[in-house]
Amino acid sequence: MPRQLIAGNWKMNGLTVPGARLAGAIREAVAAAPPPCDLLICPPFTLVGTLAHVMLGSGVAVGAQDCHAKPAGAHTGDVSAPMLKDAGATAVILGHSERRTEPGEREAAVRATAGAGRAAGLGRIVWVGETLAEREAGRQEAVVAAQLAGSVPEGFPGSGVVAYEPVWAIGTGRTPTEADIAAMHAMIRRVLGERFGATGGRVPILYGGSVKPSNAETILALPEVGGALVGGASLVAEDFLAIAAAAA
Ligand code: PGA
Numbered sequence: 454m455p456r457q458l459i460a461g462n463w464k465m466n467g468l469t470v471p472g473a474r475l476a477g478a479i480r481e482a483v484a485a486a487p488p489p490c491d492l493l494i495c496p497p498f499t500l501v502g503t504l505a506h507v508m509l510g511s512g513v514a515v516g517a518q519d520c521h522a523k524p525a526g527a528h529t530g531d532v533s534a535p536m537l538k539d540a541g542a543t544a545v546i547l548g549h550s551e552r553r554t555e556p557g558e559r560e561a562a563v564r565a566t567a568g569a570g571r572a573a574g575l576g577r578i579v580w581v582g583e584t585l586a587e588r589e590a591g592r593q594e595a596v597v598a599a600q601l602a603g604s605v606p607e608g609f610p611g612s613g614v615v616a617y618e619p620v621w622a623i624g625t626g627r628t629p630t631e632a633d634i635a636a637m638h639a640m641i642r643r644v645l646g647e648r649f650g651a652t653g654g655r656v657p658i659l660y661g662g663s664v665k666p667s668n669a670e671t672i673l674a675l676p677e678v679g680g681a682l683v684g685g686a687s688l689v690a691e692d693f694l695a696i697a698a699a700a701a
Contacts, residue, residue: 489700516545664696666686683696
């Protein structure tokens with residue numbers, strides 16, 4: 454089995470000085486006590502280059518939180534996958550629920566950005582997850598299966614990662630039961646296997662949504678959990694590192 458991946462999603466948080474300080478603290482701690490997992494930090498666009506510099510040679514990878522589907526052109530306000538690569542990113546999160554609800558990205562758009570990430574040589578973390586209403590209606594499996602079908606592009610295994618985050622668990626402190634997490638991960642694994650065959654069996658599936666030091670060990674030990682996508686707790690070096698230390 455590959456090492457688990459603990460990915461920090463800083464969201465729209467981080468100015469240069471405190472951001473570099475947080476990254477520096479993570480770098481030092483990792484050098485002193487290497488965690489049993491791979492680490493990725495995804496700051497806002499403005500800090501990708503700075504953090505890539507801070508993390509150079511540390512083994513901690515730096516990623517971004519979105520990219521445009523085109524490599525360049527008249528797209529005011531957007532950033533392309535080759536630009537992220539150029540700034541030192543090695544991966545990009547795509548189709549996070551906050552991008553689906555705020556700018557309103559749909560499956561085809563997410564799939565296009567994932568294709569652009571691949572063309573630029575970036576690892577892609579494609580987000581899937583159900584809302585509370587969808588779970589209460591018992592539709593979580595159908596919703597997530599449709600998201601996978603719509604947003605995961607061809608050629609995904611190898612450098613593609615799926616992040617499953619129930620929307621109602623993001624930033625709320627609420628997490629699904631262990632059985633619910635295991636059931637969703639098993640379903641995602643089945644869907645990936647049906648589509649991609651044996652290589653689909655090796656796509657890491659991260660869990661995300663209120664992962665913190667107190668629940669990381671339990672969640673990371675569940676079957677088919679290949680790591681975690683961590684929001685709030687990734688902004689505190691101690692908490693992020695405690696989660697990393699809990700990797701299976
Ligand atoms: P959270 O966010 O860990 O703060 O719940 C996770 C995410 O949205 O990626």
